[in-house]
Amino acid sequence: MDLTPQSGAVNRRRRLLREANEIAATASLACIVAGLLTGAVGAVSLLRSLQFGPPLGEILHFGPYNGWAPVWRIDAVRVADQQHCVLRPAIMAASRGSMVVEQRLGDGRTFVVHWAGGPTSDRPTNCGSAADLAVRLTAMQTLLNADAAGQHWHFVGP
Numbered sequence: 001m002d003l004t005p006q007s008g009a010v011n012r013r014r015r016l017l018r019e020a021n022e023i024a025a026t027a028s029l030a031c032i033v034a035g036l037l038t039g040a041v042g043a044v045s046l047l048r049s050l051q052f053g054p055p056l057g058e059i060l061h062f063g064p065y066n067g068w069a070p071v072w073r074i075d076a077v078r079v080a081d082q083q084h085c086v087l088r089p090a091i092m093a094a095s096r097g098s099m100v101v102e103q104r105l106g107d108g109r110t111f112v113v114h115w116a117g118g119p120t121s122d123r124p125t126n127c128g129s130a131a132d133l134a135v136r137l138t139a140m141q142t143l144l145n146a147d148a149a150g151q152h153w154h155f156v157g158p
Helices: 005-049 089-095 137-148
Strands: 059-062 074-078 084-087 097-104 110-117 130-136 153-155
Touching: 059 089, 074 137, 084 130, 089 110, 110 137, 130 137
Parallel strands: none
Antiparallel strands: 059 097, 059 153, 074 084, 074 130, 097 110, 110 130
8 A cells, every 4th residue: 555645645636526426416416306396396386276167257058959968967056055956958958048157166176156047957856947056077077078069058258
């Protein structure tokens, strides 16, 4: 083993280089982790800000209807008395009417809509000719999809 001052300087330089590389690797890893965390927080914030379904004030018009009737049954709840009722779009279109999106409830997956028109379904499950109804996002999406498919109901805007 060479113990000359020159070999000691070389060893110190090697140790310093090794330590510098370790510090650089740690700093790089910290930057990568910080970038990933920032991206994840941004993605979560973006997803929370996106609102699926129709905007408030949107009007869904039903009618006239005289063609093939899809057998759809959409569950709803009357806001006034919390009673379950059913929306049958073909019946609603045949008797004509409209539904206005009035509110999005806290969970973001339930809408309060106001129905005005004829019956919403057969007698025992009818929501009434005028009622505020709580309708789930999936039901609203079903109506949106039917609108896109050219059914006899469509959104006419606020």
